[in-house]
Amino acid sequence: MTDTAPQAHQADLLANLPAALRDRAAALDAADPLAHHRDLFAPSEGLIAYLDGNSLGRPLAASRDRLASFVDGPWAARLIRSWDEGWMDAPTELGDALGRVVLGAAPGQTVVADSTTVLLYKLARAAVAARPGRGVIVADTENFPTDRFVLEGIAAERGMELRWITPDPEAGVTPQEVAAAVGPDTALVLLSHIAYKSGYVADLPAITRIAHDAGALVLWDLCHSAGSVPLSLDADGVDIAVGCTYKYLNGGPGSPAFAYLAAGLQHEVRQPVQGWMGSADPFAMGPGYEPAPGIRQLVSGTPPVVGMLPMRDMLALIEQAGMPAVRAKSLALTGFAMDVADEYLPGVRVASPRDPERRGSHVMLDHPDFRRVVAQAWERGVIPDFRPPQGLRVGLSPLSTSFTEVALGLWTIRDLLG
Numbered sequence: 001m002t003d004t005a006p007q008a009h010q011a012d013l014l015a016n017l018p019a020a021l022r023d024r025a026a027a028l029d030a031a032d033p034l035a036h037h038r039d040l041f042a043p044s045e046g047l048i049a050y051l052d053g054n055s056l057g058r059p060l061a062a063s064r065d066r067l068a069s070f071v072d073g074p075w076a077a078r079l080i081r082s083w084d085e086g087w088m089d090a091p092t093e094l095g096d097a098l099g100r101v102v103l104g105a106a107p108g109q110t111v112v113a114d115s116t117t118v119l120l121y122k123l124a125r126a127a128v129a130a131r132p133g134r135g136v137i138v139a140d141t142e143n144f145p146t147d148r149f150v151l152e153g154i155a156a157e158r159g160m161e162l163r164w165i166t167p168d169p170e171a172g173v174t175p176q177e178v179a180a181a182v183g184p185d186t187a188l189v190l191l192s193h194i195a196y197k198s199g200y201v202a203d204l205p206a207i208t209r210i211a212h213d214a215g216a217l218v219l220w221d222l223c224h225s226a227g228s229v230p231l232s233l234d235a236d237g238v239d240i241a242v243g244c245t246y247k248y249l250n251g252g253p254g255s256p257a258f259a260y261l262a263a264g265l266q267h268e269v270r271q272p273v274q275g276w277m278g279s280a281d282p283f284a285m286g287p288g289y290e291p292a293p294g295i296r297q298l299v300s301g302t303p304p305v306v307g308m309l310p311m312r313d314m315l316a317l318i319e320q321a322g323m324p325a326v327r328a329k330s331l332a333l334t335g336f337a338m339d340v341a342d343e344y345l346p347g348v349r350v351a352s353p354r355d356p357e358r359r360g361s362h363v364m365l366d367h368p369d370f371r372r373v374v375a376q377a378w379e380r381g382v383i384p385d386f387r388p389p390q391g392l393r394v395g396l397s398p399l400s401t402s403f404t405e406v407a408l409g410l411w412t413i414r415d416l417l418g
């Protein structure tokens, strides 16, 4: 392929779009104040439409330079001395940056470490231990498997009851459902803020209040929220939150997760994986474990310093754009995707909330042929993902996605549906 071949292919595809759709997408792109950010991402050969930024964010070109200069700089040039020159503090320093830019959290309450799954275990296990005498954990059947599986393990380990809410799968858990499930027996409520299938945004402030009124702690999974919707964890009185950094924070595959633990709880919540790096003085090599004061106690082992690099570039970009602008574009993208599905995809149903207040940054579409269609779309450089039983998930990462890209992607889906 010559250098001009991809552009020529793209032009052919554009020419195939109905004029009304092509013009509407072009007008939205022209009016988009964040459009220029898309050029900052590393090119992906043969890509027509990336509709899965809610699974793995695209790399920023700046991350390439950051990773390369890390090898020659802090790693090769400074070697072990770098632990004292910044690496040791990276979990809390980067945690504070996350708190400031995307979580609405004052410093000293966020840490970057482990994976989401491991942090869910550590924090959920710590939360139930902090509410002794309460034997129930409330969760929902539509939550991501790892959340449900971790809770199954904790319930078995502690002899607790798991009380399941069964929400509408095309929406999500409502305050009323939580109010009906919690009581004086409830230690913990664990929910996703944005549902991984439907994209429903739960009413975080209301649900948090309901759980607190029952005397329970709440743990929010923010995997699909961090970097896509503005959050105010401090102002909303959130106790605990956990999330990943490889989706809308573009940290790359396997980048470490983050955990938020409200300052007021840090003296009473004690996580179970007592490693040396979260101890009060790791290099004392002492005989027994004494937790570090503050949020540092959530760290267990050696911080994943390399994995923390790319997300720094995305955080800087989000800070520059501002979360309100990111959210505005996200809503415009999901609204556009729903309109295109309604108008141009016969037999396809939108299985996500239409209310902007309850809508995250991805849209679930429903059709019996989507398993086949998603596999074929990938071969054409159109990349959504498939979620059983028959859902095609359109993830729209606001800083790396254009409206024309969405139009081209969904038109390809139409083509493949035949």
Ligand SMILES: Cc1ncc(COP(=O)(O)O)c(C=O)c1O
Pocket (backbone or CB within 6 Å): 055, 115, 116, 117, 118, 144, 146, 147, 192, 196, 221, 223, 224, 244, 257
């Ligand atoms: C809501 C939610 N929680 C957790 C995870 C994954 O956890 P981990 O980062 O440990 O793989 C995902 C992954 O997509 C998710 O969507």
